[in-house]
Amino acid sequence: MQNYNVYASRLVPKREPFAPGHRACIGCGEALAVRLACKALPQNVIIANATGCMEVVSSQFPMTAWRMPWIHTLFENTAAVASGVESALKAMARKGKRPDTGTKVVAMAGDGGTSDIGIQALSGALERGHDFLYICFDNEAYMNTGIQRSSATPFGASTTTSPAGKMSIGQKTWKKNVPAIAAAHDIPYVATASHSYPFDLMAKVAKGVAMPGPAYIHINSVCPTGWRSAPDLSVRLGRLAVQTGVFPLYEIENGKYKLSMELPELKPVQDYLKLQGRFRHLSEDTIREIQQRVVEEYEKIKEKAQ
Numbered sequence: 329m330q331n332y333n334v335y336a337s338r339l340v341p342k343r344e345p346f347a348p349g350h351r352a353c354i355g356c357g358e359a360l361a362v363r364l365a366c367k368a369l370p371q372n373v374i375i376a377n378a379t380g381c382m383e384v385v386s387s388q389f390p391m392t393a394w395r396m397p398w399i400h401t402l403f404e405n406t407a408a409v410a411s412g413v414e415s416a417l418k419a420m421a422r423k424g425k426r427p428d429t430g431t432k433v434v435a436m437a438g439d440g441g442t443s444d445i446g447i448q449a450l451s452g453a454l455e456r457g458h459d460f461l462y463i464c465f466d467n468e469a470y471m472n473t474g475i476q477r478s479s480a481t482p483f484g485a486s487t488t489t490s491p492a493g494k495m496s497i498g499q500k501t502w503k504k505n506v507p508a509i510a511a512a513h514d515i516p517y518v519a520t521a522s523h524s525y526p527f528d529l530m531a532k533v534a535k536g537v538a539m540p541g542p543a544y545i546h547i548n549s550v551c552p553t554g555w556r557s558a559p560d561l562s563v564r565l566g567r568l569a570v571q572t573g574v575f576p577l578y579e580i581e582n583g584k585y586k587l588s589m590e591l592p593e594l595k596p597v598q599d600y601l602k603l604q605g606r607f608r609h610l611s612e613d614t615i616r617e618i619q620q621r622v623v624e625e626y627e628k629i630k631e632k633a634q
Contacts, residue, residue: 355559357550439480524566556605
């Protein structure tokens, strides 16, 4: 962990809407990201949460880690449930059955529930313009069911369904760009965030949930179990993902791109890859290919932000 000063507790809300005592793995970046996101949400909020790691670790009956109204949804219908809740609140206020208290609706799902199984519900909700915030916690595979690849799994990563071996480098396709897909719906707000930059993450969540209309935030979430990394390196890995350009932080507000960090120079992707067992089989040629791709994609974002 570096730059401890950014974790000054006096600058962070003390309330814990996502309670401690859940059953997330040691060093889970996604649990940290959920905790930070919940701190940035208003208290009058309803959360629709897809099947996935956070649902599994936080809601073993009869216990729950959620100190706010929370609905468990299936993998595929998180955005549909959230849009239904948002519409119901509007209809009840319009019919005088309850006052309009400004309750916010937030959908939460992992990368599988967002980029694969639930993308049709997400696209429909964004297209219809529901007033809600959708947060994707991206740990780059189906971690809670056995580390199977998703379309958000990065090129070259070894998973149980894209295993590396003599005939394969592991995942053979490049990571699906879901923030770009969300932005293509011309919604008011899209952003990327990392649990390793907590204040940036919380500021974006607060902005996204306050924004009228649909908003989408994609949060990089380190998974020591699936990434085969040391639990005490999760914050460092999240920072390296940003500093190498693998996961750039930016916002798209009403169509305008803005980089959240100005990086004078990207660190080599090797610094990021070498700390993860899922990439340990990669050859120098493959690492150079990844490096080239990362730089190309980062330059595209920089150009849009100018």
